[in-house]
Amino acid sequence: MQGTTSATDTAETQAGAGNTAQALVVFTPSGRRGRFALGTPVLTAARQLGVDLDSVCGGRGICSKCQIAPGFGEFAKHGVTSRPEALSAWNSVEQRYKDKRGLIDGRRLGCQARIMGDVVIDVPPESQLHRQVIRKDADARPVAMNPATRLYYVEVAQPDMHDPSGDLERLADALRLQWQIDAVTAAPAVLRKLQPALRQGGWAVSVAIYRDHQGGPARVLDIWPGFHDGGLYGLAVDLGSTTIAAHLTDLSDGRVLAASGVMNPQIRFGEDLMSRVSYAMMNPGGDVEMTRAVHSAINALAWSVAAEAGIDTALIMEMVLVCNPVMHHLFLGIDPVELGQAPFALATSSALALPAREAGIDALNAEARLYILPCIAGHVGADAAAVALAQAPQESDDLVLIVDVGTNAEILLGNREKVLACSSPTGPAFEGAQISSGQRAAPGAIERVEIDPVTKEPRFRVIGCSIWSDEPGFAEAAGPAGVTGICGSGIIEAVAEMRMAGIVDAAGLIGSAAQLGSDRLIAEGRTQAYVLHDARATGGPLISVTQGDIRAIQLAKAALYAGARLLMDELGVDRVDRVVLAGAFGAHVSAKHAMVLGMIPDCRLDAVTSAGNAAGTGARLALCNIDARAGIEAEVARIHKIETAIEPRFQEHFVAASALPHASDPFPELAQVVTLPQVTHNTGGSGAEGGRRRRAR
């Protein structure tokens, strides 16, 4: 978001101009350059030029954060000839550090190496204070580190009876002089640590200082005697209706050290959000019970990831939370009932920054801070804000539709000019719930389905097994549990394949075509069901897609499509340039099948991408960079919110979208589908491939 490293400064800074013996120093990659008196430490020169060179100990040869890589030779580009003698000799501090911790050959400590002649000095990425976070998702924008909580090593003046002042006041003076940090405060619990730490550390301490992005006073969160090299950590938590995921992140470089997820324990109070709201309405104190359950789960997650990474939870100084509005209220202990009825008023929509303990999170450092991203509207939560932060539609040149599918779908549409947001009540069908053979995505769940359009025979793959059901060895590979049900992405594929094979008609009716006559169709009350897997003979389940399942998927996909269309209407567009599917569902659903079903509006198939857990990524960005917090708060205020519940056109789109389109329906892109690489089925044989080619013709 910010980058002092990218700024260049062609005018040479004249430091100590009265000094006759000076040398020219050029820093790369920034290109910043200046003249300095001989003997100036490289770190000092870097600071004076505003070069992004890290240091925690303030140049005392303790922290080694200021490692530099001097370059020697002719640098025509910079007009400098840099000789080995341009830096002072390797010294004992550097040797001691190298012996103890190791130092890459050619590296020096910037606080020890002094400028003795013209020199070119490279600041390697890991020595940059605002170093970029490494992100796995390729399309994501890079982000620089700028966490709210940082570690500072300070040397504090000893008490003086002739000029009495408190230890905290002398620490504050030292922070002001040595780190330009004004006005620190500290809780009594931290004050208790200050006296012994100062005396044990010989009047030098390391302090974890929290500064918000709104100019509030700096706060000492913790204190260690001398130089603390245990690191500082943050926890990014994505609190979903069904699962809670936590990423333990190093606050110095943004690395994820451990990640873990658990089921949301509130599930025992209701599978979906509205049933939890009902629980709160029907059971006095029910919301308190649900709040406690989620606090316990997050505290346990914190212990678990810290144990996995081998760090002390007391070093977790910050937590960032993203979640939908109902989870947001239940987490904060606010009755969610208002969110279950018009006008869907949030108790608060702003971002929240507060002590984590105040919100029931006590597994972290006692003074740890909690940041909760802003909610966009009553149905569009902090999780949607986190998706917006990770995907930045407001920075997109082309028109992007971002869909985060869960029990509610959060939908963002926009580009540089305008961003719209809404939420659509898709229900839990996409998560495998309320589907007759549905289950959550877990081993044994059918996740991939193909149906031969001629024979109407299915083949499928289950989670945890790479062999298709019609291939040799499937029974063994699927394990003793075998095939247990259908997950969300499996039901999408099953219904889409049933439609493409003619088993389901455009209205969604199973077996309406007279000529079918497949023994895969069985009677299910007054309607029919399509059997995917029948293990009843061996005591296993009958796994089928019923007429009710089709209806549930029709309702869900119509809601999703209608929400997207509503935003498109609002912008006055008929097509979007690209579609991003966020969330676990988005990562696993096949774009082709989603489009066959009519879940998402027309778009080139190769312009449909998955963003993975974009909400979780947004949480980590907010953890690593306070500018990201300020940025998303400003952006959420700008986002145009649409309430689907009161838009008559939403109902119209919803009704119109309940039909199931087909490859020969107005989806010409589908003709290209089979040749696209992102159709990621592990094809087991040419038969299925042939079947699909036939469809595409």
Added chain:
Amino acid sequence: MQGTTSATDTAETQAGAGNTAQALVVFTPSGRRGRFALGTPVLTAARQLGVDLDSVCGGRGICSKCQIAPGFGEFAKHGVTSRPEALSAWNSVEQRYKDKRGLIDGRRLGCQARIMGDVVIDVPPESQLHRQVIRKDADARPVAMNPATRLYYVEVAQPDMHDPSGDLERLADALRLQWQIDAVTAAPAVLRKLQPALRQGGWAVSVAIYRDHQGGPARVLDIWPGFHDGGLYGLAVDLGSTTIAAHLTDLSDGRVLAASGVMNPQIRFGEDLMSRVSYAMMNPGGDVEMTRAVHSAINALAWSVAAEAGIDTALIMEMVLVCNPVMHHLFLGIDPVELGQAPFALATSSALALPAREAGIDALNAEARLYILPCIAGHVGADAAAVALAQAPQESDDLVLIVDVGTNAEILLGNREKVLACSSPTGPAFEGAQISSGQRAAPGAIERVEIDPVTKEPRFRVIGCSIWSDEPGFAEAAGPAGVTGICGSGIIEAVAEMRMAGIVDAAGLIGSAAQLGSDRLIAEGRTQAYVLHDARATGGPLISVTQGDIRAIQLAKAALYAGARLLMDELGVDRVDRVVLAGAFGAHVSAKHAMVLGMIPDCRLDAVTSAGNAAGTGARLALCNIDARAGIEAEVARIHKIETAIEPRFQEHFVAASALPHASDPFPELAQVVTLPQVTHNTGGSGAEGGRRRRAR
């Protein structure tokens, strides 16, 4: 401290200048005046002119805080003829209020009465927002109300699906528009109350808003549906080594509703401060134990004063604490050991503003705030700062010496030009401790002593009994407990009277004068003791002043005197203009006897006054006015601190001051003593009076 009421504005404000029909309004006592369109409510006019007229409900006829007293007739001074028809007719809102709560005849509600002609309007003191606190101590400066926590009634917009925003955000908008309060925050526990309060109150709520004096964000501490008329309260706590006193104060007008005191439960860990520091050093966890004990005691005091005043403790929104440095650390849970040894470094010396709960005080409102006055130095605490706040030496034209006597004496010396502070280790003798027959000030303790210089016979009075010991009915009046010991003020008088009667010589030796031969003198080891009261025959105590007692008083008074002299040396003066004796001891000690003993430097006896519990008064001032907080913080930074422990001259003064002067020594003022009215003994008969006259000759 501040007074918008005292400002006058002779230029008439032209409000609504484009309106033809206008009337002239003059407000008294401020003298502010302006022209307003006919029909303008008086409250509106007052606000536009900056007149100090209170209102909690914002002009909705609910709170009645804006009562005004219109004056009718010729006002030559203001050039206005004010007729009864100059205000709109008495209306139903006013009648309803009068029927329900009562309204003084001639009063109107400023929000209901509208300006219909030229008029003079008086704002009675109780309708002034910055009304002055009524203080009992006559010499104290008046202070205007400006508490950190105030009540506001607001009407909040209802949620709108078309423009979604949270309840808190709409409350913030309303506070901004209706009360010019920016950027409010609220804890989760308060957010939980917001939704139901808004709906129950029909989208109107009363909120308690805390704003510090450093421009921090406004904070919602509590919320009530509709108009809350239960008041808001504050607790001023004077945490002494021996006793804890609490004053429950109404935050709207500064009235003390209830006061209570308890023994400091830390006494069981050590009578004096240094023995508590030792306890903390010798017993691991001992400081935690002492901290818990004092938190419990303060919580219990809060319950007790609230019960006495008949209010809910949840309406106590603020607490202000004053105490000495050791109590300060023990209250905050900070190990006090550093305060027991040079360089006497405080963990923090600044004022502290924090949630009361964070400091272990949970009997108040859950969001209640705690303010602790700054400490001046390692031995000069927040209690001394509170004395400075109450007595304001920095505003004194003459040179004032302020002495707060306890186990340590806090001493302030100064005037407008400069203020000095130090602390002197008097020990507990002045509190009746470490005196052979000593006891705390309680019924049965000897508090007044006279000794006939001829017969050497004593007479005395005990606390809780107005009859002198040599008067008829004393035994009955003193009650079954009878005479139990000597309190601090009693021992001062006893030693001073012994000196004046020649029983003790200038070196402090008892019975050195050969001709004494009184049977009141008894052997006490190798020294002698003077018997004040002997009830051994009836199983009662023998109460005497021993040689050891004299030595303890000599040490204590020498320390006090040396501290004061040290400050005088620093200022280069030989005399002070006046002396203020603060604290419980200061309230009871006889100025004459103190001066006979040489406790305080030379001064006219009538320039010695008692300030009562000045520390407690300072705490109440800080509770009632945030400007007082800002003021004392700035003043404490300016006060020149002297550390007695490292000043060689302190030792010199101390040694020189151990002698006991006499009426015929260099204290010419003592010649006038007996005729001065402030010698407040209840004289029981002419004999004693005659005795004293004889001495004075």
